[in-house]
Amino acid sequence: MRLHHRLIPAVALVCSHIVTGQASAEGAKPSPQVSHKRGRAPTSPATQLPSNAIPQTEDFAARRAVAGGQPEGYRGRAADPELTALRAAEKALFPETLSGFQPGWSWGRLDPNVQDTGLPPAVEALPSARVAAARDAEWLASLAMPDFPVRLDERVVEYLRFYRDSEKGRAILQVWARKVGRYTGAMVTELSKAGLPRDLVWLSLVESGHNPTIYSPAGAAGLWQFIPSSGRMYGLTVDKWVDERLDPMRSTQAAAKYLGDLYQRFGSWELAMAAYNMGHGGLMRSVLKYNTNDFWKLSSLEAAVPWETALYVPKVFALAIVMNNRRAFGIGDVPPDPAVTFDTIYVKSGASLEDVAKAAGIPLDALRAMNPQYLSGRLPPAAGEGEAGARKWAVRVPQSLGRKTTANLVDAPLRNEFVPYVLRFGDTVETIAARCRTIAERLAALYEFYAGTALVPGTVVLYPRLPYVQQ
Secondary structure (H helix, E strand, O other): OHHHHHHHHHHHHHHHHHHHHHHHHOOOOOOOOOOOOOOOOOOOOOOOOOOOOOOOOOOHHHHHHHHOOOOOOHHHOOOOHHHHHHHHHHHHHOOOOOOOOOOOOOOOOOOOOOOOOOOOOOOOOOHHHHHHHHHHHHHHHOOOOOOOOOOOOHHHHHHHHHHHHOHHHHHHHHHHHHHOOOOHHHHHHHHHHOOOOHHHHHHHHHHHOOOOOOEOOOOOEOOOOEOHHHHHHOOOOEOOOEEHHHOHHHHHHHHHHHHHHHHHHHOOHHHHHHHHHHOHHHHHHHHHHHOOOOHHHHHHOOOOOOHHHHHHHHHHHHHHHHHOOOHHHOOOOOOOOOOOOOEEEEEEOOOEHHHHHHHHOOOHHHHHHHOOOEOOOEOOOOOOOHHHHOOEEEEEEOOOOHHHHHHHHHHOOOOOOEEEEEOOOOOOHHHHHHHHOOOHHHHHHHHOOOOOOOOOOOOEEEEEOOOOOOO
């Protein structure tokens, strides 16, 4: 073993001479003698990467795998600040505790004596508590109720007190009272067409804060927070090109069908809302396990429904009451935002949204804001020729600009002709570019193909047939 250690420096030195001599023989400058003395470690890390370092980009596929869905803020759409503030307030309003004891060192007064009825002795309420209850009863009796049955459970009343008495609660309502003007009218119309209670529109406010482009960490999106599988089940297109969960009208039509199906299955709006939050399969198992279809009883049992669901239904009930009694909660004089109005035109597959914006005479960002369901810079392609290839897509433009935009699109010269291509198993950006005789970098930029992006067989993409002109 000692001999082995003595040979190591010698072998390293010989190898060093061999490499140096080889480089000299090839005409390169001999490299300086490498010292085997270890230098001191740097006192602080470098402030920046070397100039020749390759910059790193986010791996969205890895982020989705880690997050178990769309990462928070994906595509720049952050969480609704009012919903975040409400969730923070709920931790103080409704602390999760085991029934039967109080947190801390004091366990309260537990009287072991039992009356002849077998029930524990009644606890006499303090005078102040009786006065508060009487005042709440009088106040609650003066409020108008929503158009679906409401039970004034203590959790519902606690939310109402929060909105009425808390500064944070009033601040949340002030913002929501303005935001609900944008889509509420159109959403109520769709709910009425489906024969559902109009006040179910406030379930959407609890879900998304009436932000049509919001994503949750679990991958739910839009005003009604559909996950992709549920959205597709109710007829919404969700793919790389278009995500109709972000379309206020289409998602509301799907939500009306979904809520109607849940009500038909469970027979009460409490259970229908609970199923909307936790899934109908999980709720059905709880109903069968505990042999009750009373939501309030289920929500009081340990592990019958998730804690989030136990607060979800009271939260919807409370908000529906608030929005039917705006003056009583101090938001009667808050002017709502103007309703979103638009003209709808129909544009052929593959057309650029930038061309549509120019034809309408509006900024591209304004057109994207009116059509958040289109995820790429152009309208989805259609595979095949004939009727399928000639499909047109509905695009919203500002009201009174529909005719002008359509006429300008007809007269606009064609800058790029795009041809559909259906992805095959094993395709990569490079193989697609070679097969379609285009440049891989342009193709990747056109479709936002990041490192790790999955190319799903059967997906339709477009490639430029003419020499590509930068849009």
